[in-house]
Amino acid sequence: xxxxxxxxxxxxxxxxxxxxxxxxxxxxxxxxxxxxxxxxxxxxxxxxxxxxxxxxxxxxxxxxxxxxxxxxxxxxxxxxxxxxxxxxxxxxxxxxxxxxxxxxxxxxxxxxxxxxxxxxxxxxxxxxxxxxxxxxxxxxxxxxxxxxxxxxxxxxxxxxxxxxxxxxxxxxxxxxxxxxxxxxxxxxxxxxxxxxxxxxxxxxxxxxxxxxxxxxxxxxxxxxxxxxxxxxxxxxxxxxxxxxxxxxxxxxxxxxxxxxxxxxxxxxxxxxxxxxxxxxxxxxxxxxxxxxxxxxxxxxxxxxxxxxxxxxxxxxxxxxxx
Numbered sequence: 001x002x003x004x005x006x007x008x009x010x011x012x013x014x015x016x017x018x019x020x021x022x023x024x025x026x027x028x029x030x031x032x033x034x035x036x037x038x039x040x041x042x043x044x045x046x047x048x049x050x051x052x053x054x055x056x057x058x059x060x061x062x063x064x065x066x067x068x069x070x071x072x073x074x075x076x077x078x079x080x081x082x083x084x085x086x087x088x089x090x091x092x093x094x095x096x097x098x099x100x101x102x103x104x105x106x107x108x109x110x111x112x113x114x115x116x117x118x119x120x121x122x123x124x125x126x127x128x129x130x131x132x133x134x135x136x137x138x139x140x141x142x143x144x145x146x147x148x149x150x151x152x153x154x155x156x157x158x159x160x161x162x163x164x165x166x167x168x169x170x171x172x173x174x175x176x177x178x179x180x181x182x183x184x185x186x187x188x189x190x191x192x193x194x195x196x197x198x199x200x201x202x203x204x205x206x207x208x209x210x211x212x213x214x215x216x217x218x219x220x221x222x223x224x225x226x227x228x229x230x231x232x233x234x235x236x237x238x239x240x241x242x243x244x245x246x247x248x249x250x251x252x253x254x255x256x257x258x259x260x261x262x263x264x265x266x267x268x269x270x271x272x273x274x275x276x277x278x279x280x281x282x283x284x285x286x287x288x289x290x291x292x293x294x295x296x297x298x299x300x301x302x303x304x305x306x307x308x309x310x311x312x313x314x315x316x317x318x319x320x321x322x
Contacts, residue, residue: 002027004076004099005083006092010046010249011270012085014174015107017050019083019153021173032057033065033091039225046248065091066142073098085109087116088126093144106150108169110270111308113154117161121148155277158314174278182259183285187216190250190266193226200293208291209239211322212265220244251278260286267291268308273315290319
């Protein structure tokens with residue numbers, strides 16, 4: 001087997017397509033990990049669009065997902081390349097520690113990729129693990145320790161470490177999908193699940209949205225796939241935002257629909273950087289803005305949020321206070 005890959009987000013799948021296209025890989029076994037029916041439907045659509053072979057799609061269910069991956073590791077004990085979609089995701093790390101490979105490739109999964117140099121080869125975690133989770137992992141011998149050295153396929157240019165071999169992702173495949181694109185006089189806000197992950201309180205998040213609405217009356221809100229539906233309904237009904245569920249990642253949505261809004265806002269979403277790389281590489285087609293969060297809760301280190309904004313700044317994106 002040339003390579004085995006595991007992905008669990010649309011961005012990871014996009015980068016997987018870029019990787020195999022860049023290195024002309026046809027012999028692969030692709031595992032897609034989903035957590036609900038909506039994600040399953042989205043991945044089926046993306047797999048068809050990218051013309052990929054999805055060898056295994058299954059729902060991640062706590063211990064059961066590790067059993068399925070364990071059985072797979074017994075079948076493929078050694079591969080030339082093991083490609084994982086996220087350096088910090090437990091099921092991905094479990095596969096790293098179960099399958100021997102000549103080369104370990106880590107794909108971009110957004111801003112978290114910029115944190116890898118701080119965590120690689122350590123036992124630190126971005127989020128604290130619960131006592132129960134640690135006990136279960138110990139009982140079932142689920143090893144999710146970080147690798148000591150990786151090859152990182154990334155579109156970021158600010159990642160450096162002696163433990164990381166950086167492979168540039170120039171997004172050639174995605175850029176080549178673009179034809180003459182229409183620019184519409186619209187404003188889009190890409191949502192983020194800050195409330196759901198307890199980064200900020202719902203009222204504080206809504207206050208940012210209200211302020212933006214005062215400046216732009218007609219705004220379309222693109223929910224993150226991790227945002228709760230009742231919160232989205234409130235944004236639509238109480239804050240009077242138009243809601244658009246693209247069904248696929250927003251970058252690909254604009255390419256397929258062949259249009260761009262004149263202005264795009266978000267907070268620390270990787271989509272801001274990706275949209276800029278894809279659509280503004282030759283000329284500035286759309287105005288991309290990162291809204292600055294002024295305060296966060298304690299679940300996430302303020303240094304992590306600061307590092308995200310540092311990355312946005314290094315990418316020369318506009319940062320705004322509202």
